[in-house]
Every structure is written in C-alpha cells, then in structure tokens.
Amino acid sequence: MCGFVCLWNIGDEALADRMIRKIAHRGPDAVQVSRLPGAPVIMAHCRLSIIGPEDGAQPIHQTDDLLVANGEIYNHEDLRAILGESAFETASDSEAILHLFRSGESRWISKLDGMFAFVLATRNRIIAARDPLGIKPLYVARIGAGFAFASELKAFDGIAVDSVEAIPPGSLYDSVDGWRDWYRTPHGAAEPEPDLDVARTARELRLVLEEAVAKWMVADVEVGSFLSGGLDSSIIAAIAQKIRDKAGKGPLKTFSVGTEGSPDLLAARVVADHIGSDHHEYAFTAEDLIRDLPHVIYHLESADIDLVRSAIPTLFAARLARERVKAVLTGEGADELFAGYSYHHDYIDNPRALADELTRSLGTMHNINLQRVDRVTMAESLEARTPFLDRDLIDFAQSVPATLKLRRTDPEAPESTGPTTEKWILRKACADLLPHDLVWRKKAQFDEGSGTVSALETALAELIGRPAPISRADEGALYERLLREQYTDAERIIENAGHWEGGRVASA
Known part of the structure; x- marks a missing residue:
C-alpha cells in the first residue's frame, strides 16, 4: 500500500x-x-x-x-x-x-x-x-x-x-x-432458475467467502479487522479468526469505536468474545469530533454530508488499529452485493430492478464508500482490505438471484429482521459463525450504530455557534467551508467528489 x-x-x-x-x-x-x-x-x-x-x-x-x-x-x-x-x-x-x-x-x-x-x-x-x-x-x-x-x-x-x-x-x-x-461488472441475476437449491447456494457462498477472506489476509505483516458489531464486519472477523486458528497464529486483533455505551461498541464486544479475538475499542466524544472534523474533511476530499458522517468513526477506528497493525479487513461491499441498504426494501416486488440497482451501485463505490475507506485509513498510514469485493466473490454473488438477497419474511420469525429481510442469503450462509441475535440484527448505518449522530449534533452546535438541532443545509455549509479553508483549489476537489442522493448512491 x-x-x-x-x-x-x-x-x-x-x-x-x-x-x-x-x-x-x-x-x-x-x-x-x-x-x-x-x-x-x-x-x-x-x-x-x-x-x-x-x-x-x-x-x-x-x-x-x-x-x-x-x-x-x-x-x-x-x-x-x-x-x-x-x-x-x-x-x-x-x-x-x-x-x-x-x-x-x-x-x-x-x-x-x-x-x-x-x-x-x-x-x-x-x-x-x-x-x-x-x-x-x-x-x-x-x-x-x-x-x-x-x-x-x-x-x-x-x-x-x-x-x-x-x-x-x-x-x-x-x-x-x-x-x-478491461473489466465489466457481471450483471446481477433476478429470479432463481427452476431447480435452484437454496441450501447448496448458501453453502457455496460460504466457501467462496472463506476463500476471499483467506486471500485478502496475505501479507508479511499482521492483519487485523475492523469490527463494528454489524453483520458484515462480524462475518469477516469470524472467518479471519478461524483462518488464524487453523494456521496456529492465535487471536485476531479487532477494533471497534463508538460513543460510550453505543450499540456498536456493545455488539462488537459480544462478537469479539464469541470468536475469541484480541479486541480493542475507543469511545470517542463530541470534543474529539470538534478537534478532528477538519482533518477528516481534508483527507476525505469531500464535503458530502453522509460521507463525512460515516468517515468520522472510520477515522477513530483507523487511528486505533494503526497503533497495533499495518493492515485491516473491513466489511465494505456486502450492502451492494447482497441488498443491505434501507432503500433496497422498496424493490421487494421487483427483483429485476433490484438486481439492476445492485449492479449499478457496485460501479459507483469508487468515489463514495471506497473513497472514504481508502482516504481515511491511509490518512493514518493503515491499509484497508475489502474481501467482499474479491472478484470471485463478486462473480458468485452476482449470480445469486435478487430474490434470495431481499425476501419477504414473517416479522415474528426467528430468522427475520422484519417484514422484509435484507442480505437474507448472506445471513443463512454464515448463521453458524455468530450469535443468532446478531445474525438477524437489523442493519444500522455506521454513523448511527456508533453514536456519531448524537455526538455530531453536539459538535456541530459548538462549531456553528447555534443550539441544536442543526439543519442539514447548515451542516453541509460547514463541511464545505472547512474543505475550502484547507485547499487552494477547493472547487477542483468538490467537482470530483461523489455524493449520496435520497439515501442512495448517486450515479458515478
């Protein structure tokens, strides 16, 4: 790197x-x-x-x-x-x-x-x-x-x-x-073929995922793992720990951040205890955000509100990890491959449109979530690795019908996150790796589960000099001002930045 x-x-x-x-x-x-x-x-x-x-x-x-x-x-x-x-x-x-x-x-x-x-x-x-x-x-x-x-x-x-x-x-x-x-993302499948065996598909997905994690752990230095307590990073960490156990290498170093008592910190502790990792955490505060917000925006090369929000906990996780390792695994890519965003639920009755949207969003990751992960981890001289975006795994995941990624489910059923369950096939494939309650935990955005939203409200009020709540317009104006103050050619940065629109990744 x-x-x-x-x-x-x-x-x-x-x-x-x-x-x-x-x-x-x-x-x-x-x-x-x-x-x-x-x-x-x-x-x-x-x-x-x-x-x-x-x-x-x-x-x-x-x-x-x-x-x-x-x-x-x-x-x-x-x-x-x-x-x-x-x-x-x-x-x-x-x-x-x-x-x-x-x-x-x-x-x-x-x-x-x-x-x-x-x-x-x-x-x-x-x-x-x-x-x-x-x-x-x-x-x-x-x-x-x-x-x-x-x-x-x-x-x-x-x-x-x-x-x-x-x-x-x-x-x-x-x-x-x-x-x-030289590369074209394979187009996603919508409906299953008549003789599709769902159990076999889930088992094969697990094998492809395990191979991807093993491949992306190759290094001459120790590789750790971010662990937010959410499904994606927990799956990666659990598989990585099994790989280390098999190689006789001992506990995987895992890293979690959030405000004191936040859902992510609590969930990550449960996962770390379950898989036996060497777990480290940092509880950040509104004062940390006030101090580091200009640093985040400068390195992120973006003033997009949602991207900045998600970059804040990434910074603290990267800083924590870099004290102990040079490289970490992350869970980026699972939402785009397996229908993990909240807006995906709108496609429940149109699997063809869902498959098309997943394919499209994979192609927009480079200047949104992948930009966040690269810039913010590298700001701390830390390499971030994304096993979900392994080429073999992308090929296999795109062949899995969209109807197995987002499914109608009984909200009262044990294997359900509500009336519609996102990432259903991924949960089934990895159900034995983690505690049941975590496998079927409803997704929270990194900035929400980590407590960033609450701490940021306090920080923004201090930075803007006005009582909370702060409007999105004022929040965005602050981020743009902080970016412009740190760049001679700020317009060039803004023109090249990706952004979210209406809860979904905008076109690249």
Whole structure:
C-alpha cells in the first residue's frame, strides 16, 4: 500500500517531489523519486511496506521499464510460478505487473487479482490502470502537453492544470493503444432458475467467502479487522479468526469505536468474545469530533454530508488499529452485493430492478464508500482490505438471484429482521459463525450504530455557534467551508467528489 505520482512529458523533478510530499501519509516507510533514463518520465513513491518489506521498494526500475503501483496483488505467488521466478528481482507483489506486461498477452491485466492502481512506463509508452471496482484511487491531470498521475487529488492542489479526473475503475489508458475498459461488472441475476437449491447456494457462498477472506489476509505483516458489531464486519472477523486458528497464529486483533455505551461498541464486544479475538475499542466524544472534523474533511476530499458522517468513526477506528497493525479487513461491499441498504426494501416486488440497482451501485463505490475507506485509513498510514469485493466473490454473488438477497419474511420469525429481510442469503450462509441475535440484527448505518449522530449534533452546535438541532443545509455549509479553508483549489476537489442522493448512491 502506498501513494505515488508520475509525470509524463513534464520534466520537473521538483514538482514530483512536491506532489508526493502532499500524500506522504499514504506511505511513511520510504519516499523515492526516480527517472527513467532516455524517457520523458519521472515517478515518485511513498511506501507502506506490507508484502516484501525488505526489498520491495518502488519505483521498480528494470532495464527500460519503470513502475509505480499502489495496492496488493493477491495472486502474485501464482503469477511468479507461471511467469518464472528467475525473472523477478524483488519480493514485491507489484513486480508481477511488470512481468505480465512483458509477457505480450493482449489481456495481461485481467490476470491481476487484487486491489491496485499503477502507472508503467517504457521509453516511448505509458500505461495507467485501476482495479475492477476502483478500490485503489488514481487521478490524471493534463499539464500542457504532458500528463500527471497521482493517488489523491490533494497532490494537485495549488498546481496549475488544464484538467483533472479520476481514471475510471476497471479501465486502462495506454499512450499507444488508447483507452480500454478491461473489466465489466457481471450483471446481477433476478429470479432463481427452476431447480435452484437454496441450501447448496448458501453453502457455496460460504466457501467462496472463506476463500476471499483467506486471500485478502496475505501479507508479511499482521492483519487485523475492523469490527463494528454489524453483520458484515462480524462475518469477516469470524472467518479471519478461524483462518488464524487453523494456521496456529492465535487471536485476531479487532477494533471497534463508538460513543460510550453505543450499540456498536456493545455488539462488537459480544462478537469479539464469541470468536475469541484480541479486541480493542475507543469511545470517542463530541470534543474529539470538534478537534478532528477538519482533518477528516481534508483527507476525505469531500464535503458530502453522509460521507463525512460515516468517515468520522472510520477515522477513530483507523487511528486505533494503526497503533497495533499495518493492515485491516473491513466489511465494505456486502450492502451492494447482497441488498443491505434501507432503500433496497422498496424493490421487494421487483427483483429485476433490484438486481439492476445492485449492479449499478457496485460501479459507483469508487468515489463514495471506497473513497472514504481508502482516504481515511491511509490518512493514518493503515491499509484497508475489502474481501467482499474479491472478484470471485463478486462473480458468485452476482449470480445469486435478487430474490434470495431481499425476501419477504414473517416479522415474528426467528430468522427475520422484519417484514422484509435484507442480505437474507448472506445471513443463512454464515448463521453458524455468530450469535443468532446478531445474525438477524437489523442493519444500522455506521454513523448511527456508533453514536456519531448524537455526538455530531453536539459538535456541530459548538462549531456553528447555534443550539441544536442543526439543519442539514447548515451542516453541509460547514463541511464545505472547512474543505475550502484547507485547499487552494477547493472547487477542483468538490467537482470530483461523489455524493449520496435520497439515501442512495448517486450515479458515478
């Protein structure tokens, strides 16, 4: 995990250094600026060492090629075996990108399994690409006749550019061959086939999920887990603990935050005790919010009200976790795959529309929830991993009919969250992992279950200088003011930010 900058046809090493320093929080272990001799490229990299910590420094320079990458390639060991171990010069998982490119296969990028963004340069060519759902960020700006790439928008702040935009998820730019959409999210199924065996489907989902968690735990450092006490993070933590037990590694470190006595803190304690994790928690206050709100908004690169609210507990969880680990698992992606948002209940009688909406919302995660997780955890130099967004799991989940994700249920039945139950098939698949009451606990938003809403009301009244309640309009105006105060080119940040509309993710 890291941050990087790449300048193409912009021969200004001082500019590259200035830009990488603005995002150095993404990689406190090392900062390096390199040129490729005989080519119009400068690359800068700040590193958080997770895999190959001893010899995985970047940029990676081999013969006439130079590479910077952010993220993790989880199948790098398999790729080494296929491509030939002797070709590799480091233990870095990112080096697999370079050798896949050199293989000459037309769809070489599709063989990468993980979360990533990278820029690869030869003497006369530059290639930039991003993982299927945009878990890892990548932006490109035009500066005269050249391109500038960076992991965060703030790297461009105060720099005159002609334009700046995000590289779309699942896409690749090649200065020789142009743009490619190398990944397309599989479209979700609506109705079950006549002979579908629901029990078998649930069992297979569990196996795919277990494989995803195991894959996303690969690291040369200890990996912990966020644990909000909700269904998604609890499932991930429970499976991760089983994997550690099987490997003889002992308790998983889990991390929970909330206001004192909040539902999330209480539920997380129950889960931690049930799975036997090494649990840590932090109870934040309104005073913490007053102090850290500008920090959250600056790193989030957004003033969207709902995104800021959910980023607040993420910050405290990241800060708590970074005291003990360099990487954590999170539960992001389950709501989009298995119909977990409250507005999804409106689709109960239209499974085709629900399946379409789930597919659409997967494609919008990159500048909403995934932006929140990436920016806020990396602000604390912590890598966040999202096993629910594993490609194999996405493929399988999208093949599961929407009628098994959102179901009409008897509100009085033990296996129910109300008249309609969200994430029904996920709950069935993982029912034995957790206490029954938690498996069938009705979903609460992270900012609600953690107590953020109540603490924020107090903090906002203090910051705005007016008694609570504070209107959403005034809350939004405060967030925008705090953002503008911290950026020279605030409009550029606001224009690129995603947002929620009417309780649902807006179109990308």
